Amino acid sequence: MHRPPTPGLGFAAELDALRPGLAEPYAAALPGAGAAVLSRLWRALAHEPLPWVTHRAREHEGLTLRLADGRRLQGPPADPYTTADHVTEVRLDGRPYAGPAALMTALGVPHGAAFAAELADSVASLALSRAAQPSGDVRVRGRLPVPGWEWEQRVVDGHPYHPNCRSRPGFTVAEQLAYGPEHRPLVELRYVAVDASAVTGEWPGWLREGGRVLIPVHPWQAEHVLGVPVLPGPAAHPLMSLRTLALAGGPAAEQAGVHVKTALSTRLTSSVRDISVASIVMAAPVSAFMEKAAAYTDGLLDITRTLGAVTTGSPDLAAMVRESPDAYAGTGERVVPVAALPGTGLPRSAAWLADFARLTLRAGLRLLDLGVALEAHGQNLLVVLSPSGAPLRLVYRDLSDIRVSPVRLARHGIPAPEPAARIITDDVTALRRKLFGSLVAGTLGATAGSTAALRTALGTAVRDLPDTADLAALLEDPLPVKALTLMRLSPGTPGDQWTALPNPLAGPRA
Structure with missing residues (x-):
């Protein structure tokens, strides 16, 4: 061999x-x-x-x-x-x-x-x-973690379907141990102080100092990329995405638990991520728009609000500040990223999977009919669990890769957010790919863990969903999913590439 x-x-x-x-x-x-x-x-x-x-x-x-x-x-x-x-x-x-x-x-x-x-x-x-x-x-035994970052750090294996599930090129062993969330470090962020007149975007007061704006940067980014003077910043817990961290606290009450998305730029799975100027400009209006859109789910889903987004015009020096998903937990409830569900140790029976599928599909299809396609993969989508572990509601974070259809929104008398050209499309295929590829072929598939379990969960859940053209496509068509390996082997081809997986509902249903 x-x-x-x-x-x-x-x-x-x-x-x-x-x-x-x-x-x-x-x-x-x-x-x-x-x-x-x-x-x-x-x-x-x-x-x-x-x-x-x-x-x-x-x-x-x-x-x-x-x-x-x-x-x-x-x-x-x-x-x-x-x-x-x-x-x-x-x-x-x-x-x-x-x-x-x-x-x-x-x-x-x-x-x-x-x-x-x-x-x-x-x-x-x-x-x-x-x-x-x-x-x-x-797995969790006895005390259940309260802060969401503890759940996130229990995701050891990374992406459930990508061969580059833990690829971290450019990171030494010492840097992986120091910054990888599964190693449970406490990361000391840095600040770059910039004249307020030199930045674009809205920014909270506790990240301002006189006439300067304090932009949080990741220490890896400060050492390997920026080459500018930095100041000591707050301690933070790294989350699944590595470049987003939950602040451990600070002198301002607003800091506790807030999530900071840094411009750490390195290839983790499929692509090199950054924070574009366009995403900074559209951050506040899209956040406000999605707060209103989430209300149409009748309490099934909340959006973590963007509290600030700023850039100097460079993708290397930008940051976003968001609410912690923990803000949406009631007494005794836990907010858990879907990717972290296997690490909770909580039972997930066939009935639980069906309830979870029903909840996610109802919210996702409702928003899709409205004109919003979520990229609801296991990192962006979180579930609010009852004290017994039952799925109650959903929380969604990171709005940079959603898709919005002005035509669909107009049917409901809702204007599309502006400026947001990068996320606007009326292409039905693109909208369905965005939701079905992330939620059904990704999140629900990985949570179920097999075609048979996914078929059972979906077959039970779809009986209770409103009959729409999007649901018909979900029931009848092959499931779209990003062709992650093809994308890595096609460096000259920009954007996402897709394949179609067998639809589990094509077989016998529960």
């Missing part, structure tokens, strides 16, 4: 020098991390429209891919909604590969070498994340 190379001896050596007590757990975690990344990669190979895969066929209780050069790639069945680390090897023309980076190198496809390096980094980072967890069962 072609065994995966140790993903960078430099990584292991740095870990041994920095945290020798983690070296053995890290080595033990490597095979499982490799299987996790390989499982995600195999899902992509099986379902994405990769130009060098010409045919797919089920054979001998597995799946065979025919490549454009005549080679055959064989592996186990590929359930598009599974979250299990079930693929330990695949065979390329009979030769077994257990390492995703080695497999991608052997495939020899365009841009595959760079992607292989990212896969190796994802395996190494995931092994480190798993190795650094507390011993024993890390």
Whole structure:
């Protein structure tokens, strides 16, 4: 068997020098991390429209891919909604590969070498994340965390479907341990002081000092990108997105628990993120618009308000301040990011999944009919749980990637937000892709963990939903989902690329 190379001896050596007590757990975690990344990669190979895969066929209780050069790639069945680390090897023309980076190198496809390096980094980072967890069962027992950042830091494995689930290029081992949310650090933010006349956007008073605006920046960003003088800033807990942090407190009461989105710019999964000038300009009007739009869900969903957004005209020096989702929890309730649900230790039965699917679809389809398509993936969407763990309501955060349809809004007598050209579209396909790809194929699929469980949950939930053209499309059409691996192998193609997954409701329903 072609065994995966140790993903960078430099990584292991740095870990041994920095945290020798983690070296053995890290080595033990490597095979499982490799299987996790390989499982995600195999899902992509099986379902994405990769130009060098010409045919797919089920054979001998597995799946065979025919490549454009005549080679055959064989592996186990590929359930598009599974979250299990079930693929330990695949065979390329009979030769077994257990390492995703080695497999991608052997495939020899365009841009595959760079992607292989990212896969190796994802395996190494995931092994480190798993190795650094507390011993024993890390799920919540006894005391339930109250602040939402504790839930977020229990998301160890990253994106449930992306092979780059833990890829952090440019981060040393020391920086991963210092800044990765799953390592539970307390991060000391920095401030860049800018003359108030030199910025665009609205900004809270507690981030002003005389005639200057204080822009929070991530310490990694301050060290590697900015090259400007910085001031000490507040301590904060990193959240799932790494560049967004929950303030641990401060001299101003308004600071406690507030979320700060920094302009930390590095590739984590599919793309390099930044905070564009356009997103700063539209932040306040879109936030106000979405507060009003959320009212149409009859209390099913709340929006975390944008409290401030500012830029100097550069994507490297910008920041946003948002409400904490915890503000929407009642007595005894918890607000949990959907991606963190597996780490709660709370029971999630078939009935729970059906209730959760009903809640999310009712809110999402109501807003879609209104003219708003949410990007409701497991990081942006949070669920308010009762003391017993029942899903009660939803909270949505980060409005930069929603889509808004002026035509649909006009049917309800609602004007579209201005200025917001980047998020405006009346394309029905684009609107449905945005919601269905993130919520159904992503959030609900990952929460259910398999086609069978997703089929049962959806089949029960859709019976109680209003009959609309969007619901009919959800019931009848293949499910759109971003082709995440194709996007990484197509660096010259801007924007999102898509594939269609089998609709679980095409099979027998519960």
